[in-house]
Amino acid sequence: MPDWCRVVRNRPGEDEARGRVLHGPGGRWLFDYSDASSSDDEVGFRLSEERFVPGEYVSIREDDGKTHVFRIVSVRQD
Numbered sequence: 001m002p003d004w005c006r007v008v009r010n011r012p013g014e015d016e017a018r019g020r021v022l023h024g025p026g027g028r029w030l031f032d033y034s035d036a037s038s039s040d041d042e043v044g045f046r047l048s049e050e051r052f053v054p055g056e057y058v059s060i061r062e063d064d065g066k067t068h069v070f071r072i073v074s075v076r077q078d
Contacts, residue, residue: 005021006018006021009031018033019031021047024041028044029044029048031060042061044060045060045067046059052075053075054072054074057071
């Protein structure tokens with residue numbers, strides 16, 4: 001199932017990062033951008049209750065420890 005759920009992170013001044021959406025410890029959902037380290041994982045706030053619909057927003061605790069709000073730009077099924 002991890003191969004079905006992908007995420008792409010676009011930050012100004014950085015290369016695009018591709019990762020997986022995983023169910024992590026404690027029932028949390030997270031975005032995993034590396035197979036080698038968990039230090040870059042980003043934890044979603046109540047992602048199990050969110051709808052991933054273009055124009056909607058989700059809260060993510062990024063690898064810097066701060067929570068940021070992001071707008072869903074696109075959702076597609078490959």
